Amino acid sequence: MxxxxxxxxxxxYETLKDVYYAERQSVRALxxxxxxxxxDELRQAFETHAEESAVQVERLQQVFEIIGKSARSKTCEAxxxxxxxxxEDLEDFGGSPAADAVLIGCAQAVEHYEIARYGTLKxxxxxxxxxxxxxxxxxxxxxxxxxxxxLTQIAQSINVEGSDEAPAEDEAPPRKKGAKAKAE
Numbered sequence: 737m738x739x740x741x742x743x744x745x746x747x748x749y750e751t752l753k754d755v756y757y758a759e760r761q762s763v764r765a766l767x768x769x770x771x772x773x774x775x776d777e778l779r780q781a782f783e784t785h786a787e788e789s790a791v792q793v794e795r796l797q798q799v800f801e802i803i804g805k806s807a808r809s810k811t812c813e814a815x816x817x818x819x820x821x822x823x824e825d826l827e828d829f830g831g832s833p834a835a836d837a838v839l840i841g842c843a844q845a846v847e848h849y850e851i852a853r854y855g856t857l858k859x860x861x862x863x864x865x866x867x868x869x870x871x872x873x874x875x876x877x878x879x880x881x882x883x884x885x886x887l888t889q890i891a892q893s894i895n896v897e898g899s900d901e902a903p904a905e906d907e908a909p910p911r912k913k914g915a916k917a918k919a920e
Contacts, residue, residue: 748860755853756796757809762846763789765819772826774836778890785883792876799869818846840891847884854880
């Protein structure tokens with residue numbers, strides 16, 4: 737017996753389950769990041785986005801309803817990798833002057849993943865005729881982009897504070913402007 741041909745609807749549903757898992761994990765990671773953040777502005781950004789992400793989970797549940805499926809998640813390997821990396825970075829950099837900058841880098845990796853997924857889901861929802869779902873997905877997409885921009889702004893001020901540090905012993909010193917690399 738031949739296997740059923742997969743459709744765009746199948747891809748949409750599977751990706752929706754993936755993002756549902758990822759978004760729920762993101763809420764947990766944001767709460768943990770808020771506790772670890774040293775700068776008040778960063779802590780507040782994480783707390784605010786954790787609340788926003790909880791609403792995004794509810795929106796995803798509405799999208800499941802629109803397509804006539806129960807809200808189910810499937811393990812998102814990408815989010816597991818990103819949160820594992822965050823855990824490792826918290827362990828390596830926790831309490832250091834670079835800790836908040838590293839937290840922002842981890843958070844932005846999550847945001848960029850979510851931006852890619854929500855953009856794809858929004859497009860597919862429109863193509864499949866789920867206009868109400870596309871609007872909900874776009875609302876979340878815009879929130880993710882806004883959070884990414886805010887994290888960039890915070891990173892610029894935090895990174896300036898710690899930029900006078902000397903490179904670690906196993907790092908090469910920064911190259912001067914205009915320096916040319918030697919041919920090897």
